[in-house]
Every structure is written in structure tokens, then in C-alpha cells.
Amino acid sequence: MKVQDYAQNLPIRLGTIQVLAFVFLAVLGIRLYHLQINRGEDYRVRAENQRIRMIPIPAPRGAIFDRNGKLLVDSRSTYNVTLTHEAGERINPMDRVDEYAKGLSVEREFLVERINLLKTRPDYETLVLKENATLQDITWVETRTLEFPELRIELQPQRFYPHGLMLAHVLGYVGEISPAQLEKQEYGHLKPGDIIGKGGLEQFYDKFLRGTPGYRKVIVDSRGRVQSEIDYVPPQSGQDLYTTIDLDLQIAAEEQLAISASKRGAIIAMDPRDGGVLAMASAPSFDPNIFVQGSATKEGRKQIAAYWQDETRPLYNRAIQGRYHPGSTWKIPESVAALRQGVVTVQDSNLACGGGITIGNKFTRCMGNHGAPPLKYAITKSCDGYYYRLALKMGIDGLVQMVETFEYDKRTGIDLPNEKISRTPKYYREIVEKRSRGRWPDIETVFASIGQVTVDVTPIAMLRAVTSVGIGGKLMVPHFMKEFKSIGAIGKPGEPNYVPAKEAFEYEAPEIPVVSMTEEQNKLVLDGMYGVVHAGGTATRISMGGEFEIAGKTGTAQVTVLGKDVGELKDHAWFIGFAPAYAPEIAVVAIIENVGFGGTHAAPAVKGIFEAYVKKNRVAASETAVGVGDGDSPDTPEPSAPGATPNPGTNVQQPPEIDPDRPSANIATGNTNRRRDGDRPGENRRR
């Protein structure tokens, strides 16, 4: 040491500094050992988790076809502009909302609403900012990856309903899963933003239609930009659904509703041999495409809100959710029940009409005076007086038994969600008896006998019950599904991402309940229904001749008090029928709201469907016959266009004949405002 040691112990102090420096370095070394050797694996996993992302590839939903392979629903490829998760951690998307709105031509308020959603779902992967991105949008995003790395373009198969308003209630629509649905077990494996079926077949068969999403496993940088792809698993499409719907009959049904006076109502056509629904129309209707595409635009959301607020309730499927008084159509299951219960017999079925009945001091009239008709004649002429007495003989217990026999107290089991259960005297009994000091008043039996007051049924339940008469008492379960097609596997068995193939499967009919009755009993009721169209009954106008005989029953359901039921609140018109009468191939129910008499308004609508059916299945067949040599085809002069012009004409020209009935009905039920007669047997006579 050259420096004089006049400082205190300079070498020691130098040494101290050196040791201190080594201690510092040693501390660093120990810490390093802890991080890299002790916890290295933990940090390696953490690093991997933050750089590897699974980008889901949505699976195209299965398409839906009619029974002849005509397309009903399809998916189209569209592109979405999405906001990615990583970016949201580093930037506040709200700061850029103005630029997004301008660049993507989306309304600012919509984006603000979307981005606010993030607060409620912190674990989101991507958030759709714009659906159906245009080429300009895609270019705008792609050229701004540096400026807005948080935006991404994602392929999204979008549901497309080529027929628009037609079949909307049956098909339903699709949309993002709601938070409430995410809680449910059936959707347990889905995540926010996933698309599911909402309503109709889309919802009922969602599991099969949905498919299995694939994914891309990618490395991302800290801002979520994809750097490279490690793995790719393609999505497995949903299975294609072939339905029992016949698009031509559906078109006919929609047309019949469109030309009806009120343009409100429902028509269902079913194959009575297997329960397959051929057509189901409910009017007014809605465009499912608006729900799929429109939720992103102001106009679309306005339209959706308008649908919800519309007093005519276009979103609700009248065919399975509407409850109406059935009017005289109720007399068909009632007749069967009365025969089964032995109230009347095939040999002795006569009951007095009497032009009406007096209960207490109230006189409830029949539309005519039918003497003491047998059951068959009572059905054909829709004699109310007969049924007042029949129902009084059955009693409330007999009516309840009838409800149970025809399963009006259950859902029909149709493969659509949200089917409503009919309400009948069985349902109302407790309420009525409570109100009437513990007993069911006879007057309620009288009203119920002709399908009023305590009888509210769905068209589908009514069709099912009435049709059973044509097929030996079988209560068919109506259904749309015919077959799901198979779809191939993804990957090979044993691979980690293997998704097994989905097998094709056909509709499996459940056990069909049968309303047991003797052949004579069955024939008696059936003959009555045949008479409605072919033996001077209430719907003789719709006869299509001997080639395609129709059995059916009209019904006119009172909507409001008599004498005030002008305009909007006219009666609901019903007709339920099947043909050929003694070997039915097609059964149809039509209910037209607030138009008047069933025979005048609903029966022609049903005829329109039958004509479409004949044109398709019989004319084609007879033309083949012509080819064989039967030159004198009786079908040739049949009306050409099914369900087209002839019927509106008949409807429109009817009003004058309604008027004569009204005063008499008014007088007859003057002191009983609560009901009115079902049908107008007279109207055909006058014609």
C-alpha cells in the first residue's frame, strides 16, 4: 500500500467495501437460484399461459330441409369484427370508441353498449363489435393492426332464413346465449358469445344442429396479435335436419292466412298416419333474419322492439301457444266421450233439441229447431240444443273424463318449445266451484258443451283430438323431425382433439295413446263429420267432390259479448277436417281470428290446403294414369292454383248473409251475455 495509512485502517475499509460488493452479488445469485431453479417450472407454465391462445372456430349449424329436401334454413359465411381479450387489459377500448364507430360505420351508442358488456364478463375471449363486416370494414381493420391491435376479423357462419316470414314460428331463430341461459345445465359447456337456437326447431334441436366448434392454437404477443399457429382443429358442423314439412303446403297455409279477412290465425296440416306436421302457419309472423342480423343496427333493434310491442303478437305461435274457445269443434271429442261413457248409444242416440234449453230462468237457444235428432245429424247440423242435453247427461265428471281421454290436460308432445297446455273444465273446475258455493252449475255445463267459457284449447291439441276420429282413436303425437343426417368425425380416435362422428337417426314415435271405441261408435261420429261437408252440413261449400271426400267440423267461438262484437272483435272461425274422409292422408285445422263463422271463413282456408295437397299428390298421380290410358280423368277440371283466388272471393262476398242471424241471436240470448251459439247451420241453406 503506497498511500500513507493516515486514514483509519484504510486496507480494512477497502476490504469492507469489497466484501460488501460480493455480498450484494451473492444476494442476487441466491435470488436468481430461487426464481430459476426452485420456481422455474412454475414461471415456465405462466409464460406459456400468457402467450398461448385458443381461438375458437365456430361450427356451422346444420341446415334444415323440408320433406322433399327443399332448403328451409341455411348458414352463410360472414365476418365479424371483434375486440380481443388481451388488448382489453392494456388499453381502454372506450377511449377509442369514436374511431371504431367511424371506421366501422357503426353507431357509437351501440359500441358503448357492447363495450360496457365487458364489465359483466371479465373472462371474455372476444367481443363482437360488428357483424356482417363489409369488405371496407375488413380492409379498415387489416390496415390498422398497428394502431388498433385489439381488433380482429373472425369468420362467423351466420344463420339465414331464405323464406323470411314463412315458417318463422316453427323454425325459430338463433342468437347469442343469454346470461340466464348460461346458468342452465344444458348449456353448461357453452361460453358467453356462443350462438344458440332461440325458439322453434332451432331451440328444440339445438344440441344436434349446433355442432362442435374447432379452434386454432396460436402464439400471441403481449397485445394479443397472433404471431404463429401451433395447432388447428377444424369445427364439426351440426347435423342437417330433414323435417316432415311440405314447403308447398306451407306456402298454401301462409297464403290462406294472408287472404283471410283479419290476417290473423293459425293453420296446421298433419299427416294423420304418422303425426308428421306438413305445415304450420301462424299469422301475423316475423322475420327471423332480423333477430340474427338486425340486433347490431338501430333499425333492426327498433324492429325487434316493435315485434315485442305489437298488440297482434307476431312473435307468438298461435298454433301451439294460442288458447281459443273451440266452439262447436268441441262437439267431436264430446260425442266420442258420450258414446264411450254410455250417455247415448249407437242404436239410441236421439236427444231433444227443443230450440234451446232453460236453466233456472235463463233460456239458452239453439240456432234452429232440430226436433229430437240423432247424434250423426246433430254433428252435421251442429245442433247446440242436442249438446246442451248431452253434456248435462254427462255431467261435469263426464266432461273431465273426456278431457283426460283426449289428453287436453297435457301437452301434445310436439317437438317445439313453449307449447301451451289447453284449459278445460278440468282446469277451471276448482275455480268455478269455489265461486259457486262448492258445486258446478248446470249453466257452465251448457256453455262448456259447445266449447265456450271454460274451454280454452290450443289449435294443435284440437287437431290431434278431432283427427283421432279418422284413425280409429289414435292420438298421434305431432312432430316435425323426420331425420337427422350423419356427420363425419374430426381427427382420428385416440387423438386428443378427436370428435367422434355423429350417426344419422330418424324420428322415433313415442307410444301412441288410443281412445278406445267400437267400430260402430267411431263410424257414427265419422259419418256425422262426413255429413258436415257432404250431407247438407255446415260446410258443404267446401266439398271437392267424390274424389277427395272431406270429413270435418266447423266451429265459431264467441270472443266478446253479443251485440257489441262488431269489427275487431268478431267471432273466431274454426274448421278441423281430414281427407279422404274414411282413409285420411291429411288433417288440417284452421282458426281465423275475429272474422265470423267457421263454415264461411275457416272451412275454405282448410279447403285451400286440401287443394294444394290434391294438386301435388293426386293430380300428378292421375296424370300418370292418363298416360296409361284412362283418358277421362275427373281431376282435370279441378281448380288450378291451390289456395289461390277462389277463396277470398267467397269470403269477401259473405258478409250480407251474416246479418240476418244477428238479431235473432241477440234476442235469444238477451239475458245471457256470456255466450253465443257455436255454428250457423242456416247459412248454407240460405245460399
Place this chain on the structure above:
Amino acid sequence: MVAILEKRQFKDFDWLTALIAVAIVSFGVWQIYNAQPTDTYWSKQILGLFIALVAMVVVALSDYRRIVDAAPFFYALGIILLILVLIPGLGVKINGQRAWLAVPMIGRFQPSEFVKIPVVLMLAKYFGNRKPGPLRFREMIVGGLILALPLGLILLEPDAGQAITYFPLLAVVLFLSAVRIRYVILALVAAMIFIPTAYVIGVNTGAIKNYQRERIEAILDPENADPRGFGYHTHQSMITVGKGGLTGIKGNQDISQSVLKFLPEPHTDFIFAVTAENTGFLGCISLLLAYALLISRLVAGAREAPDRVGMLVIMSIAGGITFQIFINVGMVLGFLPVIGVPLPLMSAGLSAVLSTFIAIGFVISVKMRRFVN
């Protein structure tokens, strides 16, 4: 220059110290490349190394005593630079700190890096020529003032991280200038009381900015720190270090934390994390050993210094380097708060490499003249 290199001078030139420094910088260049392969920082660093080597040789061959004699001039120059940098038109503001001067041709440089050298020279000049005997109070005050002037200007930038690195310069000089041990102990006790107190007062009065407080709290309570907010730097740095394991990822860019931009400032403040990720525990320990060797060489040089001035110059520089290594690596390893202090010889940046090599030039100059008088 070569002409004046006599044979003895050539032999006495401290080749080993220079070599260690060059080796560390070269290792650093590789890590800068690993951090950002697509950028040009690594090639700029090579250029910086050559400039720094020239500066080192020039300083080494000069007589350090003459330079120390001119210390007041360099000191004044340094203060002027620190004032210039604060003038909005001249000083360049980056990340809210006006700490850089833009120079045509060269680019940006950071005066607060260079001013350490005049401060060291000034301290060495003052304390190297003091009369024997225990350190007097007045001398401590003067030492404090030498430090306080540039420190105050740096805090105006504001660059608290850089300011902290000035304290060991004075501390080492005082320690080696016969400060009484009781004062040392007193200072340590005072620090232990004063620092937490100052922190609490600073937080309450707002003198410590929110981001500084968050960074400190991220260290004190890492489990509750927000890994996406202020804890982000520390969190990502620890992940990057930890995943390196024993041998590192050896430059695999596909999974590099810095290439994927998870690790912030990978080529400057967090270069040690990049080293840890790429070379693992083995590489890091080798680097720490290299630093240890360098510091040993410096201390050995100080022991052989011909006078107190030379000894103080070397030790002050050695103390500064050691402290900076500790602060920087401590930050990377997640037990010290995040402050912007570069890792000597490793971090990209001309200013830091140049000033460190000039300092090493002084060390060599002092050692070369140990027999000359």
C-alpha cells in the same frame, strides 16, 4: 498515441480489466440481439463499444492527476449540461423525463450518466488532498454540496433512478476518508428510520408520485399487486427470469418474452431478464462472477494506487458500478422497485457504456502510474 506507449506502459496497461469489461459488453450485445432481433440496438451497441474503447484508451493514457486537477472545470461543464437538458427546446422528453440532449450526428445522450465522472473527480480532488486525521464535519458538508448540486438538477428532470446512483459515489469517498465508524453506524440507523418515514411523508404529501408508490408497493406486497397495472413490469420480469431455468431458451424467438413484447424495455433496463431467459441460471451466474472479477480488479487497483486521489477515483467508480448492478438486477429479480437504472456494461445505450469505459480508463490510468511519480 502508440508512439508514447513505452514498453513499460504497455506492460502495465491493465489488459485484464479492459478485457473483462469488453467481454461483458460483448455478452450484452448478444442479449440485446436476443431482446429485439429485428431492431438495430445490438449493432449500435457494437459501434458504441468501439467509441467507448477509444475513449477509454485516451483517458487511460492521460495522466489522471492532471485530469483531477481540472476537475472543477469538468464539474462546471457537467452542471451546464444538466441545466441545458432542462430547457424544453434542448432537452428531449421521453416517458415524462427530460433527461436527454439531442446532438447532431451522434443522436441522444444522457448528461446524468456522464456527470458522475466529474462528480467523482471533484470528490477525489477535495478529499484526496485533505489533511490527515478523522473526517471533519465541514468536510462532510462540502462533500454533500458537491453531490447536491447535480443531484438537485437531475431530480428536476425528474430522474429519481439516476439520482439514487449518485449516493454511493459520496458514501464510498466518505467511508475511505477516515469518517468515524460511529458516524457510519449513525448514518445506517438514521437511514433505517428516515427512509420509511420519508416514504410515509412522501406518500401523504404527494411528493412521491402515484406510479412510484405503486411500484414500491408491488415489491412490498407482490401477491396483491395488479399484474396488469403497476405490478406488470415486475410480474413479467420475474416470469421471464424464472422460465429461463438452468440453461435458458438459447435464443428461441418463438417463445421469447421480449420478442413477444411481454417484457417491457428488454434491451435497456430489463436486459438482465433477457439474459436470464436466454442463458438460464448458468449464464446469469457467469455474468455475476464476471462482475465480481471486475470489481475485484478495481479494488486491487485501488490498493496499488500511488496516491489517495487515484484510490478514491477508483473506489468511487467501483462503488457506483456495484450499487447500480445491485439496484438493476434487484429490480429485475423482483425484490427492488422498478426504477430506470441501466445495468452497467450490459444495457443498450451509448451514454452508459461510454461513461463506464471512461471510468475504467481512469482506473487503468491510475494503475499505470502506480510506479511513476
